[in-house]
Amino acid sequence: MFFKKRCSLAEKGNRESIIKLYRKAWLGGYAIGAFNFSTMDLVHGIHETAIAMKAPVIIATSQGERNFFGCEESVAVYNVLKARHPPTILHADHTKTLEELKKVVDAGYPSVHFDGSGLDYLTNLEQTRKAVEYAHAHDVFIEGELGGIPGGSSLHKESIKSVAKEEYLTHPEQAKDFVNRTGVDSLAVNVGNAHGIWKDAPKLDFKRIQKIKELTGKFLVLHGGSGIRPIDFRRAIAHGITKININTEMRIAFEKAIEQGLAERTDDTPYKYLGHAHEAVAKVVRDKIVIFKSEKKA
Numbered sequence: 001m002f003f004k005k006r007c008s009l010a011e012k013g014n015r016e017s018i019i020k021l022y023r024k025a026w027l028g029g030y031a032i033g034a035f036n037f038s039t040m041d042l043v044h045g046i047h048e049t050a051i052a053m054k055a056p057v058i059i060a061t062s063q064g065e066r067n068f069f070g071c072e073e074s075v076a077v078y079n080v081l082k083a084r085h086p087p088t089i090l091h092a093d094h095t096k097t098l099e100e101l102k103k104v105v106d107a108g109y110p111s112v113h114f115d116g117s118g119l120d121y122l123t124n125l126e127q128t129r130k131a132v133e134y135a136h137a138h139d140v141f142i143e144g145e146l147g148g149i150p151g152g153s154s155l156h157k158e159s160i161k162s163v164a165k166e167e168y169l170t171h172p173e174q175a176k177d178f179v180n181r182t183g184v185d186s187l188a189v190n191v192g193n194a195h196g197i198w199k200d201a202p203k204l205d206f207k208r209i210q211k212i213k214e215l216t217g218k219f220l221v222l223h224g225g226s227g228i229r230p231i232d233f234r235r236a237i238a239h240g241i242t243k244i245n246i247n248t249e250m251r252i253a254f255e256k257a258i259e260q261g262l263a264e265r266t267d268d269t270p271y272k273y274l275g276h277a278h279e280a281v282a283k284v285v286r287d288k289i290v291i292f293k294s295e296k297k298a
């Protein structure tokens with residue numbers, strides 16, 4: 001009964017079709033943007049831009065964002081958007097426990113990120129292996145994480161050096177062992193990146209990206225995309241990155257636009273002042289799709 005319900009929410013062959021989108025990006029020398037949302041204005045701004053630019057797109061929710069929007073509501077919206085634009089993937093960002101991972105898989109998320117980076121290596125390995133087993137049994141694509149990505153998706157006053165520590169970096173040899181023993185479909189790496197926008201831009205270690213790619217052969221994911229310079233995105237893609245996560249830049253654009261919309265409103269109609277937010281988010285997404293070279297790749 002429960003299994004039947006799950007199958008009606010996600011299509012069969014889902015994982016393979018997501019792998020195909022990633023493979024196409026890797027072979028085509030571009031990256032797929034993963035954009036976080038927690039309101040309809042955000043998801044519309046993201047998705048309409050992807051349609052207009054004929055780009056594959058990942059719409060993602062962190063745990064907090066999912067709790068706010070609703071886990072099943074996210075899946076319902078995804079089903080509508082995917083019917084409109086097939087290269088759309090709904091992704092659960094940073095699930096940190098097996099319970100949370102099961103919750104999103106059971107709700108019908110076709111793609112998940114299991115983030116065991118806060119655990120010691122062997123526990124991360126063991127938990128990720130169990131997460132992979134559950135995800136694959138439900139035809140769900142799964143991203144693992146090795147080397148913690150510090151910071152949160154907001155504006156930080158400090159230098160990125162205050163959080164970009166050597167101990168968080170992903171070690172290529174360990175990454176090889178991790179992907180072989182867990183069977184993840186993709187891997188989030190720390191190569192000098194951090195979540196959020198910092199006083200200075202991150203210094204990415206491109207040789208490390210290349211080495212991890214060579215040793216693992218997996219699709220690599222760059223978290224903490226906000227604040228990274230366009231030239232560095234291009235180099236990261238050329239060295240092995242296939243998916244790039246963006247959140248903070250949209251959050252800031254959204255907030256400023258709503259403030260402006262409220263300040264300039266002539267009546268109390270929500271869609272009038274919220275309309276500004278929609279366009280502000282679309283602009284961030286448009287710029288990233290150009291930088292990631294995913295335009296006209298749908």
Ligand code: 13P
Nearest residue numbers: 153196223224226247248
């Ligand atoms: P930013 O907030 O730095 O864009 O990072 C987003 C992210 O990596 C979500 O997982």
